[in-house]
Amino acid sequence: MIRFLEEYDVERIYEIYKYYIINTSITFEIEVPTLKEFRDRVNTISSIYPFIVYEVDNIVQGYAYATQYMERTACKWSVVSSIYLDELYQNKGVGKRLYKKLIDILKQQNFIMLYALITSANRFSLKFHENFGFTHIATMQNLGYKHGGWYDLSYYSYQLQEIDSTPEEIINITNIKRKIFP
Numbered sequence: 001m002i003r004f005l006e007e008y009d010v011e012r013i014y015e016i017y018k019y020y021i022i023n024t025s026i027t028f029e030i031e032v033p034t035l036k037e038f039r040d041r042v043n044t045i046s047s048i049y050p051f052i053v054y055e056v057d058n059i060v061q062g063y064a065y066a067t068q069y070m071e072r073t074a075c076k077w078s079v080v081s082s083i084y085l086d087e088l089y090q091n092k093g094v095g096k097r098l099y100k101k102l103i104d105i106l107k108q109q110n111f112i113m114l115y116a117l118i119t120s121a122n123r124f125s126l127k128f129h130e131n132f133g134f135t136h137i138a139t140m141q142n143l144g145y146k147h148g149g150w151y152d153l154s155y156y157s158y159q160l161q162e163i164d165s166t167p168e169e170i171i172n173i174t175n176i177k178r179k180i181f182p
Helices: 006-023 036-046 094-108 123-132
Strands: 001-002 051-054 059-068 078-085 113-119 135-146 148-159
Touching: 001 094, 006 036, 006 059, 006 078, 036 051, 036 059, 051 094, 059 094, 078 094, 094 123, 113 123, 123 148
Parallel strands: 078 113
Antiparallel strands: 001 051, 051 059, 059 078, 113 148, 135 148
């Protein structure tokens, strides 16, 4: 089941994310944040942007969210997505379902562009985004160093809406939550 993140989910998604920090170069985060730091980060994001979870038997097995691309008003119609799955739920269609729902929500909020920033260590995600319809637009070479190696960062884009001369205002996630999961 896909639903919006609740406060009681934060510890579980923290555990999922912590695995990626410690064991992979998929995220460039090196130091595991404290649970409080992570909770504050999640609460800030989820107060404006969609933050959804995939739950099986009352246990969150993955999550996806979008956040601000850049702190400039002119860029407010563009967001960056992130998705993390429990390692046992990879390659089972969970990511695709989460992304479909995330994209649907972002469209309802009037966002125009969705970006994914993917490290070269995450070959599965590069392919996943290409298959999902994202377009590779740039690669920053040797951007991050982690676990003894240098990694590129690839930028992918996905157009959510037609581009008009004057975009509609962004609708805060709290104003549309009930419409999405009644």
